[in-house]
Every structure is written in C-alpha cells, then in structure tokens.
Amino acid sequence: MSLLRRIGGCAAAVLAFAGLAQAVLAAPPRNWQMNLNEPASPTMERIVEFHNLLLVVITLISVFVLALLLYVMFRFSEKRNPTPSKTTHNTVLEVLWTTIPVIILVIIAIPSFKLLYYADRVENADMTLKAIGRQWYWSYEYPDNGNFTFDSVLVADEDLEDGQPRLLTPDNMVVVPVNTKVRLLVTASDVLHSFALPALGVKLDAVPGRINETWFEVTREGTYYGQCSEICGTGHAYMPIAVKAVSKAEFERWVAKAKEEFARVDAPEATTHLAQVGTQSTAEAASAN
Structure with a gap:
C-alpha cells in the first residue's frame, strides 16, 4: 500500500503542476518564457482551451503508464513471481487496449476539428x-x-x-x-x-x-x-x-x-542593410x- 500511496502522491503532484502551468498562461510575455502568450483573440482563446485539454489528457496518460510500469516491476519481479506466466493472449485486455485509445483519440479529434474549421476563414469579414x-x-x-x-x-x-x-x-x-x-x-x-x-x-x-x-x-x-x-x-x-x-x-x-x-x-532602403x-x-x- 505504501508504494501505491507514493504513486498517488506523484500523480497528485503532476496534476498540480499541470494546473499551475494553466494558471501562468495569463502572465505577459517575458524573456525565456516557457508557456503560451496571453490570448488576445477568440481563436487564440480556443487554442489555449484545446491546449489545456491536451495537457490534462497527456498528463493522465503519462501518470497511468508510469504507475502501471512501477506496479508491474514491483508485483512481477523475479523475487515475487519466480514462475513467470505463459499467457499468450487475453481477449478482454486486447479489446480494452484497442478501444480505450480510440476513445481518447475521438475526445481529442472532435475539439481539434472544430478549432480547425473555426480558424479557417470567416464569411462576413469587416x-x-x-x-x-x-x-x-x-x-x-x-x-x-x-x-x-x-x-x-x-x-x-x-x-x-x-x-x-x-x-x-x-x-x-x-x-x-x-x-x-x-x-x-x-x-x-x-x-x-x-x-x-x-x-x-x-x-x-x-x-x-x-x-x-x-x-x-x-x-x-x-x-x-x-x-x-x-x-x-x-x-x-x-x-x-x-x-x-x-x-x-x-x-x-x-x-x-x-x-x-x-x-x-518605394523599395525599402533597409533591405540592403x-x-x-x-x-x-x-x-x-x-x-x-
């Protein structure tokens, strides 16, 4: 249980860092800036929203994969599992690891296509x-x-x-x-x-x-x-x-x-410079x- 609690603590820290990254988006541009500029248009506002969605998705995926990797290394080590499993396939597991990524891609694709069409062109420009x-x-x-x-x-x-x-x-x-x-x-x-x-x-x-x-x-x-x-x-x-x-x-x-x-x-003189x-x-x- 102590290992699981440590993994949970790491996951909470990563999510907190993701929330901090979202909060500093409102900061003005500065030297060595590592985040996005403060949005000044409806298109950029939607880009930031989509960025935040992707940040949550990839953070959850990274935490899940890390936790699964640590658990497998701990649970199925040679000391705790001297006789390795000879399982060749698992239908339920194969269905899950196929459908879940598809669902995640759909969750990402829908707002992505909406944003692409929104930013493409405007019919009634001023x-x-x-x-x-x-x-x-x-x-x-x-x-x-x-x-x-x-x-x-x-x-x-x-x-x-x-x-x-x-x-x-x-x-x-x-x-x-x-x-x-x-x-x-x-x-x-x-x-x-x-x-x-x-x-x-x-x-x-x-x-x-x-x-x-x-x-x-x-x-x-x-x-x-x-x-x-x-x-x-x-x-x-x-x-x-x-x-x-x-x-x-x-x-x-x-x-x-x-x-x-x-x-x-006239052609700009500064071009020569x-x-x-x-x-x-x-x-x-x-x-x-």
Whole structure:
C-alpha cells in the first residue's frame, strides 16, 4: 500500500503542476518564457482551451503508464513471481487496449476539428488585410481602406527607442481596429515565408503564387509581435511582424494619414542593410568553423 500511496502522491503532484502551468498562461510575455502568450483573440482563446485539454489528457496518460510500469516491476519481479506466466493472449485486455485509445483519440479529434474549421476563414469579414512575404521584410495592403500599400522593415539595433523589443520592431506597424473581424490574405513574392502572430493564434504559410486565407479579431488594444516562422534565407531572423490594435475612431484617423504617407511605395532602403547583415553573419559563422 505504501508504494501505491507514493504513486498517488506523484500523480497528485503532476496534476498540480499541470494546473499551475494553466494558471501562468495569463502572465505577459517575458524573456525565456516557457508557456503560451496571453490570448488576445477568440481563436487564440480556443487554442489555449484545446491546449489545456491536451495537457490534462497527456498528463493522465503519462501518470497511468508510469504507475502501471512501477506496479508491474514491483508485483512481477523475479523475487515475487519466480514462475513467470505463459499467457499468450487475453481477449478482454486486447479489446480494452484497442478501444480505450480510440476513445481518447475521438475526445481529442472532435475539439481539434472544430478549432480547425473555426480558424479557417470567416464569411462576413469587416475588412481585409493582405501580407506579402519578401526577402527579408513584409509588405501590407489595405484593399478595403483606400488600397494603399507599405513595407514593414526591421528597425536596426542602434535606432531602437526605449521599450522597443530587439528583432521585433519594424519601422511601420500594421494597424487594425479592435473587435473587428479581419480577413488575412498571405502570400510571398520570392521564397516560402510564414506569417506568425502567437497572441492572436495566427500562423499561415506564405507561398509564392498562392494566397492563403485566415482571419483574426483582436479583442483588446495593444501591440502584438510575431516573426517569420519559415527559414527563408540569411535574413530570416530579421522579418518581424507587429500589429497595433486601436479603437475604431483612432483607426479611421490612422487610415486617413496612411493614405497620404503611403501614396507612393518605394523599395525599402533597409533591405540592403538586412542583406548585408545576413551575409556578414554567414561569413562569420563560416570563418568560425
């Protein structure tokens, strides 16, 4: 009984740790963070709920397998069981270890498919945003708000202002209104990229010659950061994504200003700097080897 009590104590500790992991999800992003960002969209909220469900399922399975393994090692050791069993099959046991995993997979699959269909696309979007991945920056188009375009390029370290995160701050942020369904169209002009915004539950491949679609709705004002999540060359690490969510009135003022500011779109000068940085990093790595 003492062994079973110890196993039960270990199981309780693991479940308590799982509950702690769920509680810290509400913490803001920080250096060396090991958990998810605080959700800022309905999609991310559902992703967190699904994550928590999987956490419980895999924790229970791990505890059960560990307890079963320890029990078998203890109960059927050579000392306690000098004559080993010669059982070749057990119909009941075989049915159980077939049906139970199937039931577990169904429990996981149902919310998984619901989440996939929910995050796929939205029928009645309030606005459309198009993101184009390039080596190594992003271009954005607002077809429903004047059809203006601008490039978003990484701000160099020496130009960062106080409070701006390194490698996550572009010169031009995407601006969207809160509580607005945004249809997101993602493509690329050269190689594969990936548009990822963890706090909004968005991660979509940018494929040349193809437009992929998803949607998001920011539920509170703030600035949300992401990066290209597909290795795309020497400047892959220098493709930040920043989305600033503002009130609808402030968004209208920004649109009016952006129409004038981005009336003419030129190739960003910083792209040359990024290419030089990537080439220099590659050369340094080669010389070090």
